[in-house]
Amino acid sequence: MASESPPPVPVTPAPVVFWSRRRILIWTALALGLLAARGPEFLASINPPAEFTGDFVQDWVAARNYQTGHPVYEDTREGYRRHAGPNAPAPFLLPRNAHPPGSVVAVLPLAWLPFPDARLAWNLITLGLFVAAVGLVVWELGVRGWGPGVLPAIAVGVVCAPLQLQLQLGNFGTLLAALLAGSWVADRHGWTGLAGTMVGIAAGLKLFPAFLLIYFTATRRWKAVAGFAVGFLGLNAIALGLFGVDAFRVYAIDIAPLVAAENESSWMNASLVGFWMRLFGPTPSHGILPLVHAPEVGRALVVLSQVVVAVIVGWIAWRSRTPLARDRAFAVATAGMLLIGPLAWSHTFLLLVVPLGMLAVRLPAGGLRWVFLACLAAIWLPANYPAQMVIGAEQAQLMLGDQHTPLSPIMNLTIASVLTYALLGVFVLTLRLPKDSPDCQI
Numbered sequence: 001m002a003s004e005s006p007p008p009v010p011v012t013p014a015p016v017v018f019w020s021r022r023r024i025l026i027w028t029a030l031a032l033g034l035l036a037a038r039g040p041e042f043l044a045s046i047n048p049p050a051e052f053t054g055d056f057v058q059d060w061v062a063a064r065n066y067q068t069g070h071p072v073y074e075d076t077r078e079g080y081r082r083h084a085g086p087n088a089p090a091p092f093l094l095p096r097n098a099h100p101p102g103s104v105v106a107v108l109p110l111a112w113l114p115f116p117d118a119r120l121a122w123n124l125i126t127l128g129l130f131v132a133a134v135g136l137v138v139w140e141l142g143v144r145g146w147g148p149g150v151l152p153a154i155a156v157g158v159v160c161a162p163l164q165l166q167l168q169l170g171n172f173g174t175l176l177a178a179l180l181a182g183s184w185v186a187d188r189h190g191w192t193g194l195a196g197t198m199v200g201i202a203a204g205l206k207l208f209p210a211f212l213l214i215y216f217t218a219t220r221r222w223k224a225v226a227g228f229a230v231g232f233l234g235l236n237a238i239a240l241g242l243f244g245v246d247a248f249r250v251y252a253i254d255i256a257p258l259v260a261a262e263n264e265s266s267w268m269n270a271s272l273v274g275f276w277m278r279l280f281g282p283t284p285s286h287g288i289l290p291l292v293h294a295p296e297v298g299r300a301l302v303v304l305s306q307v308v309v310a311v312i313v314g315w316i317a318w319r320s321r322t323p324l325a326r327d328r329a330f331a332v333a334t335a336g337m338l339l340i341g342p343l344a345w346s347h348t349f350l351l352l353v354v355p356l357g358m359l360a361v362r363l364p365a366g367g368l369r370w371v372f373l374a375c376l377a378a379i380w381l382p383a384n385y386p387a388q389m390v391i392g393a394e395q396a397q398l399m400l401g402d403q404h405t406p407l408s409p410i411m412n413l414t415i416a417s418v419l420t421y422a423l424l425g426v427f428v429l430t431l432r433l434p435k436d437s438p439d440c441q442i
Contacts (some may be wrong), residue, residue: 120142137357179199197232271338339423364434387415
């Protein structure tokens with residue numbers, strides 16, 4: 001067995017002066033305008049009305065069920081009525097918690113709070129971790145003298161649709177992004193065991209981050225592989241001790257396959273799974289007309305594209321011998337993780353904080369930077385924004401509940417697949433990141 005490669009030496013690119021006096025004035029004025037226009041809406045998303053239950057409610061109900069001696073994967077609607085009161089407003093609730101048992105462990109400390117208070121606490125804690133992760137990535141990439149950019153950065157964050165959606169739903173995107181950013185920082189400083197543990201915990205919460213094992217294995221970071229096992233198995237051991245074997249059986253057999261099948265062809269699923277299944281085997285409830293109804297072709301293309309992406313990620317990681325090359329490999333693996341996963345929602349794009357940071361700072365000047373900005377704009381805007389421009393605001397709004405007029409194959413390939421193209425663009429652009437001395441662009 002090959003020995004683990006030596007600890008990387010973090011590379012700090014030489015920064016370029018960006019904040020001239022004129023730019024400070026322009027960006028400050030723009031930031032104040034954005035904050036005035038969108039700030040109140042963003043703050044409201046941190047603490048939505050109680051009737052907007054979002055995603056957090058399923059984990060809160062499961063955690064409350066454990067406290068009261070009920071099965072964690074009991075019917076969510078029944079549990080919600082029990083814990084929030086029979087008259088508590090809840091226009092939409094999933095039948096059962098769609099998240100792994102490990103996610104319930106993460107929410108247990110907040111289970112004693114009423115639902116609105118628990119969600120607010122969750123959003124404040126995980127948003128704080130995400131902001132810290134962004135700052136850590138910026139610092140680690142060697143960007144200095146960015147004090148004048150704090151206000152514009154806050155304003156740009158306020159208008160970030162994935163972030164606002166994450167807060168409204170109370171999902172795990174901000175927490176997972178912080179774990180992956182922390183793993184990258186730990187890895188490049190030689191704390192490979194900690195890097196693997198953080199990814200293992202992320203995989204225990206949402207499973208798909210386990211894809212990053214390809215990066216750790218191909219770069220021969222065996223301490224990270226061991227750390228992954230500690231994080232993943234440790235979190236699941238806690239869940240097993242608390243919830244019992246039956247919770248894992250119900251999730252693995254009854255819930256996970258059903259959730260994947262019901263959502264794989266949604267227009268909101270930006271992964272390659274969503275792209276191919278929308279083309280060849282869409283679920284009728286999603287309101288998409290297939291190019292050709294051939295689900296077996298779609299699934300074959302899904303497997304083929306997943307294998308191609310996994311091989312590319314493994315090859316890039318295997319050939320990484322320098323700190324910068326390993327940085328690039330981590331970015332490629334993170335983008336590939338979302339690309340080939342079963343589900344990639346708009347708020348899942350928050351997990352790209354490390355790849356997007358590298359692209360912003362290290363991507364060579366020229367036409368590729370315009371491609372990056374186009375991908376970034378597609379990610380930043382609401383998922384149904386292209387539909388608003390093409391088929392109108394009314395139909396675009398109906399798309400959020402799959403109540404729209406069925407989309408033709410052309411509409412599917414255009415307005416319904418913009419996020420897939422943006423994610424694929426990010427993946428391809430990470431392959432163009434430098435392996436030697438980068439020139440900082442900020």
